[in-house]
Amino acid sequence: MTQTENLPAYPTLSPAELRHPDSLKWTLYAEDVIPMWIADMDFPVAPPILAALSERLERSLGYHQLMGDKVLDSLLRAKLDTHGLSGLPEGGLAMLPGVVPGIYASVAALTQPGERVLTMTPVYHPFHLSITGLGREVAAVPLLDGSGGYEIDWDGMEAAAQDARLMLLCHPHNPTGRVWTHDELEKLRDLVVRHDLYVLSDELHADLRFTEGPFESFAAAERVRDRTITVTGPCKAFNTAGLGIGVLIGHDAELVKRVRAAAGGLMGHEGAMSVTMWQAALRDGGPWLADTVAYLRANRDFLTEYLREHLPAVRFHPVESTYLAWLDLRDCPRAGDMQTFLLEEARVAVHDGPTFAPEEFKAPSQGFVRLNFATSREILTEALERLRRALDGAQ
Ligand SMILES: Cc1ncc(COP(=O)(O)O)c(C=O)c1O
CATH class of the missing domain: 3.90.1150.10 (Aspartate Aminotransferase, domain 1)
Known part of the structure; x- marks a missing residue:
């Protein structure tokens, strides 16, 4: 070629x-x-992001806390609907200054020090860094190198889930590029229900897919909705990592509140320009x-x-x-x-x-x-x- x-x-x-x-x-x-x-x-x-940011600079850059929720709410809900995350309640979205803070906040809120957190390996490094950094234990299961791509080791996951409290899922998966299929998601859902695990599903790469059809969120199935926090943001699809912003998503508004509260005032708030950027991306990108x-x-x-x-x-x-x-x-x-x-x-x-x-x-x-x-x-x-x-x- x-x-x-x-x-x-x-x-x-x-x-x-x-x-x-x-x-x-x-x-x-x-x-x-x-x-x-x-x-x-x-x-x-x-170009639509560039235009929106330039235009935004002509207005004030004062405090805007809670504006992210207002400005982005309906655009985000419409987008999440297409991933199977419809019917999010009031309080089902909470803005973050990035996606990684949402991973840390979830580990902090949903587990106690010393508890085990299930994940796959390899995986985006803040997954295991958040677990060990917060004094929890990593229960990592290596992905298998199958003939058609990387595969989940179901026996390994079953064993590691025994004494875990939370599963951190990267979907799509960084670094293997896997998009977990409906069948794989179903098996993972069965697993977390069987072992009564909370789930943090990082779906940041969902818009950069080469697969056909709509993206299926982990929490798209009723039976895992209330135990799952999904995190996402615009920074991979729109190449805007320098303008940190992300969102916590959950069907149980109390759970979202608990996770957001775990970071409390330590986390800070999303920046004004990042809200404008994400709005432009969702609307015109x-x-x-x-x-x-x-x-x-x-x-x-x-x-x-x-x-x-x-x-x-x-x-x-x-x-x-x-x-x-x-x-x-x-x-x-x-x-x-x-x-x-x-x-x-x-x-x-x-x-x-x-x-x-x-x-x-x-x-x-x-x-x-x-x-x-x-x-x-x-x-x-x-x-x-x-x-x-x-x-x-x-x-
Ligand atoms: C799976 C995943 N989550 C989170 C992040 C980083 O997100 P943020 O910069 O919004 O904290 C990355 C960056 O590459 C990533 O691949």
């Missing part, structure tokens, strides 16, 4: 435009390194999002083909969601220091696999890396060529 064969028209940015002092992604490493680590996309701000997902899908396909053709030693299951590729390089000679090797020899910065594992699973995660492919096709191609040269050289 040539570099541009399957490429939809889309505005992307060059390294010179991206490497500015406000970008952590592009300034952490030396100038000759291609940064494919942190989950930011190398794309310009969506659809076409931009569709173009972005089309571009990401084409990059995913290109990456998949490239790895199959040129780097068969790298195991990769094409992701169903997210722009993050979980690459298994354990068969490569330098698997023991893979992230450093790729940084030094390929001049490509990726996230190291063990980052996404709790302490006891760090060793088995060695040799995996997470690569962010939300960049121009030109940069992606250059990065893959560099990986190929470095990995070929290491044979």
Whole structure:
């Protein structure tokens, strides 16, 4: 496949435009390194968001607490309806200054110190960091590498759920890109009912899907609604992580209140510009999002083909969601220091696999890396060529 064969028209940015002092992604490493680590996309701000933010700056920036709830309420409810989260009560939404604070607040509110929290591994690192940081215990179950993609180890989950209090679910899953199917969700729902677990479902990546049909929230089924807190926000789909905002969602308004109260005044409130940004994204961001997902899908396909053709030693299951590729390089000679090797020899910065594992699973995660492919096709191609040269050289 040539570099541009399957490429939809889309505005992307060059390294010179991206490497500015406000970008952590592009300034952490030396100038000759291609940064494919942190989950930011190398794309310009969506025009409707840019317009709304510029317009917002002409008005006051005074206190606006509780405005987020008012401004976003009906837009969010309409969106959540499409995920199966209809009928949310008054008090079923509570704004957050980001999604991660919602993970911490849920662990704090729904468990006691020393209790066990069920999750899968690998997983987005604040999952296990929130559990250990708050003095709880991680009950992590490794995902299985099935022939068609990563799979849940049902026996492992059953065993680990025995003495757990809460399950943290990442849906879609960062870093494997899985979107849990209806059948998998049903089995997870049975599990949490059987073991009487609370659930925190992080659905931040739901809009970056390559699967057909509407997204199914974990809490879309009646029988788990009242034990589930869902968290989401605009920062992945709309590339707005610098404007922190998120929301706690629940059918049991008392539970939402309890979780929000666990952070109390420590958490702070969402910023005025972030509310305006999310409003613009929900109201007018659809076409931009569709173009972005089309571009990401084409990059995913290109990456998949490239790895199959040129780097068969790298195991990769094409992701169903997210722009993050979980690459298994354990068969490569330098698997023991893979992230450093790729940084030094390929001049490509990726996230190291063990980052996404709790302490006891760090060793088995060695040799995996997470690569962010939300960049121009030109940069992606250059990065893959560099990986190929470095990995070929290491044979
Ligand atoms: C699953 C997941 N949850 C939460 C976050 C971060 O959310 P926030 O920046 O709003 O705290 C990320 C960032 O990549 C993520 O992948």
